[in-house]
Amino acid sequence: MTAHLSRRGLLRAAAASSITLAMPRIAFAADGFVNVYTGSDSNISDFWTNVILPGFHETHADAKVRVVDAGDGAGLRAIADRAMAALGTDNDPQVDLLEAFVPDETEGSIEAGLWVNFTEAGLAGLDMVNPAARQTDFDLPYRGSQVLLAYDATRVSAEEAPKTWDELTAWIHANPGQFIYNRPDKGGSGGNFVRRAIHEANGRDPRKFTLDNYSEAYAAETLPGAWDILKGLAPSLYEGGAYSSGNTQSIQLLSQGVVTMTPVWSDQVLQALSMGVLPETTGLVQLQDLALCGGFSRITVPTNARNLDVAMQLVTYVLSKEVQSKIITELGGFPGVSWDHVDPALRAKYADVIPATIPTFPAGDWDAAINDGWYRNVAPGIARS
Amino acid sequence: MTHTSSSGTVRKGGTAKRNGRGLTGLLLVSAPVALLGWLIIYPIFNAVARTLFTAGDEGLHFSLDTYQRFFTDGYALNNLWLTLWVTAVCAACLMAICLPLALYLRFAKSRVAAVVQGLALFPMFVPSVILAYALIRTIGPNGGVDLVLNAVGLPKINSPYLTPWGPVIGLVWDNIPLTTLMLVAGLGGVSDNAVEAARDAGARRFALLRYIILPQIGNAMLVVLSFTVLGIFSAFTLPYVLGPASPEMMGPFMQRTFSQLSDSRMAVTQAVITFAICACFGAFYVRSIAKNREARR
Numbered sequence: 130m131t132a133h134l135s136r137r138g139l140l141r142a143a144a145a146s147s148i149t150l151a152m153p154r155i156a157f158a159a160d161g162f163v164n165v166y167t168g169s170d171s172n173i174s175d176f177w178t179n180v181i182l183p184g185f186h187e188t189h190a191d192a193k194v195r196v197v198d199a200g201d202g203a204g205l206r207a208i209a210d211r212a213m214a215a216l217g218t219d220n221d222p223q224v225d226l227l228e229a230f231v232p233d234e235t236e237g238s239i240e241a242g243l244w245v246n247f248t249e250a251g252l253a254g255l256d257m258v259n260p261a262a263r264q265t266d267f268d269l270p271y272r273g274s275q276v277l278l279a280y281d282a283t284r285v286s287a288e289e290a291p292k293t294w295d296e297l298t299a300w301i302h303a304n305p306g307q308f309i310y311n312r313p314d315k316g317g318s319g320g321n322f323v324r325r326a327i328h329e330a331n332g333r334d335p336r337k338f339t340l341d342n343y344s345e346a347y348a349a350e351t352l353p354g355a356w357d358i359l360k361g362l363a364p365s366l367y368e369g370g371a372y373s374s375g376n377t378q379s380i381q382l383l384s385q386g387v388v389t390m391t392p393v394w395s396d397q398v399l400q401a402l403s404m405g406v407l408p409e410t411t412g413l414v415q416l417q418d419l420a421l422c423g424g425f426s427r428i429t430v431p432t433n434a435r436n437l438d439v440a441m442q443l444v445t446y447v448l449s450k451e452v453q454s455k456i457i458t459e460l461g462g463f464p465g466v467s468w469d470h471v472d473p474a475l476r477a478k479y480a481d482v483i484p485a486t487i488p489t490f491p492a493g494d495w496d497a498a499i500n501d502g503w504y505r506n507v508a509p510g511i512a513r514s
Numbered sequence: 515m516t517h518t519s520s521s522g523t524v525r526k527g528g529t530a531k532r533n534g535r536g537l538t539g540l541l542l543v544s545a546p547v548a549l550l551g552w553l554i555i556y557p558i559f560n561a562v563a564r565t566l567f568t569a570g571d572e573g574l575h576f577s578l579d580t581y582q583r584f585f586t587d588g589y590a591l592n593n594l595w596l597t598l599w600v601t602a603v604c605a606a607c608l609m610a611i612c613l614p615l616a617l618y619l620r621f622a623k624s625r626v627a628a629v630v631q632g633l634a635l636f637p638m639f640v641p642s643v644i645l646a647y648a649l650i651r652t653i654g655p656n657g658g659v660d661l662v663l664n665a666v667g668l669p670k671i672n673s674p675y676l677t678p679w680g681p682v683i684g685l686v687w688d689n690i691p692l693t694t695l696m697l698v699a700g701l702g703g704v705s706d707n708a709v710e711a712a713r714d715a716g717a718r719r720f721a722l723l724r725y726i727i728l729p730q731i732g733n734a735m736l737v738v739l740s741f742t743v744l745g746i747f748s749a750f751t752l753p754y755v756l757g758p759a760s761p762e763m764m765g766p767f768m769q770r771t772f773s774q775l776s777d778s779r780m781a782v783t784q785a786v787i788t789f790a791i792c793a794c795f796g797a798f799y800v801r802s803i804a805k806n807r808e809a810r811r
Contacts, residue, residue, distance in 0.1 A: 201773070203772075203773030203774065204773075206773075206776075312759050314770060314774045368676060368677075371676040371677075371758065371759070372676070372758075372759040373676070374754060374755050374757075374759075378650075378755075381650065382655070385654070385655065385656040385657070386656055387654075387655040387656050496774070497774060497775045497776065500770075500774050500775075501774070501775055504589075504759070504760055504762075504770075505589050508758075508759040508760030509589070509592070509760045509761070
């Protein structure tokens with residue numbers, strides 16, 4: 130009989146404990162945490178967790194902030210959709226700040242009033258933001274990075290490193306198997322390399338592509354030229370046309386000495402160099418006829434955020450001289466504020482590499498057209514064994 | 515204690531008790547069945563309906579356009595063929611590796627067998643993301659294998675990284691434990707007596723396998739095959755990290771269609787097609803289970 134009872138007791142205990150285990154999930158929303166969602170690589174989420182948040186806690190000891198990795202842009206879109214669905218209801222959107230997100234990605238969200246208008250809200254520090262980086266009042270550029278070419282300087286001297294697109298393609302053909310870029314949808318380094326080819330096929334004029342001028346007909350007119358350029362490169366790429374599956378994998382192939390040159394994000398490559406993932410003999414070069422695209426990562430704050438006040442304080446802190454300087458030193462990125470508003474010593478040190486302009490490529494409908502077009506036209510290229 | 519542990523007493527207890535027990539059984543099984551209905555059965559019908567009916571100006575109307583697009587799109591068909599090819603090759607490799615392993619584990623009684631069993635189960639505890647990066651480090655270009663070969667003066671291997679063989683190697687490694695465990699379980703049903711008797715009658719090793727063991731584990735092999743096919747067909751991480759950009763396996767292809775192209779109806783169509791193929795193998799499994807039950811009655 131005792132055995133019977135104890136088994137029942139065990140079942141009860143198990144049921145009780147499984148309910149307690151499930152509790153935190155149920156209570157996830159209303160626990161007072163400010164939820165920051167990021168779609169960036171782990172170096173960025175680490176930067177938020179290890180640099181921004183500890184600094185923020187010094188002045189806002191009570192604030193509880195949680196950084197959640199949404200995986201990628203599509204992950205952030207889903208979170209923004211949830212906020213959009215919760216708009217106008219009492220429901221908690223469970224998100225207070227989105228990192229690396231632009232409002233246009235959620236259709237109709239600006240009109241519906243989903244995003245905080247930073248100008249109208251009178252955000253402290255907004256006047257310091259680099260005017261060249263501003264797009265709308267609903268997004269806040271807080272860090273920038275550009276795509277560079279990283280190469281093994283033991284095999285290519287700085288003088289030999291390509292400085293124009295033509296020199297680059299000539300180098301790739303002269304050194305078959307020594308160049309790789311990643312699939313354009315799996316990371317921005319390969320994505321912006323593909324976009325540079327699109328610029329090349331369209332007279333190197335970034336102004337030809339805007340967020341609003343996408344149409345299937347215009348894409349059919351502008352993109353095939355780039356596919357031809359990239360298909361022409363394929364036989365001379367690593368393994369006769371292999372493409373790595375992300376920014377990190379490209380860096381890994383460079384560090385293992387498998388390839389000699391690959392496009393990389395400036396912030397990621399500087400971090401890889403400082404961590405010793407890449408050797409000190411890694412060279413960096415930017416094309417001079419038209420730079421590889423880069424861009425600014427933008428913060429958006431939904432108006433129905435439960436912790437709107439804390440979120441806005443956090444945004445102000447991100448624009449502070451302290452964080453903006455660390456974006457340069459710790460992250461290897463560019464500040465979102467004008468260079469006048471970072472540590473003067475840093476300004477002097479980086480004077481030579483401060484880019485006058487970073488060409489950008491619009492996202493929106495262009496993204497899907499470029500990525501799928503690349504998969505269908507360039508990736509199959511030639512049969513590989 | 516007695517009435518729960520011994521079924522014999524219950525049967526003698528008459529219909530009332532029997533009904534009570536049946537009710538308890540139904541109650542116990544109702545939770546998983548309800549979950550199954552809510553989380554699996556309903557989404558299946560929902561998905562199929564979403565691909566077949568589109569909302570037009572004059573309400574819902576029936577349309578097969580996404581299926582037509584899929585089966586006339588050479589790119590999508592290529593992806594489907596690659597997935598079938600990878601699945602078939604993996605299933606064949608798994609049988610070739612795991613059957614001998616399972617036979618050894620079933621009949622060997624030595625200490626080495628315990629070590630081998632431990633090693634065979636090891637991949638179960640390695641998450642596939644970690645496995646993918648570890649494989650890049652070992653059989654990838656200039657990886658561990660290349661370093662060893664280079665040290666003894668041999669040429670480098672032709673690395674499978676970013677070719678269809680990359681995911682094949684990863685998936686086979688990842689599926690060894692489950693396949694081996696199920697085959698060993700199947701071999702558990704082969705009695706030592708039958709094997710001994712056949713040996714006494716002068717059966718050689720091959721004859722033993724062919725006429726005594728294989729006929730008895732046919733069912734287990736069918737189950738193993740359907741399980742591995744189901745797992746491999748819908749694999750995502752290993753094909754994503756180790757495989758080529760194109761053709762893609764259905765897992766990464768579906769994910770890309772859904773999140774990159776935001777074409778959820780096409781993504782669901784791909785899922786339904788994948789599901790239909792997997793359901794055939796699922797049917798094998800269900801049939802063999804049912805046959806097993808009948809045989810036991």
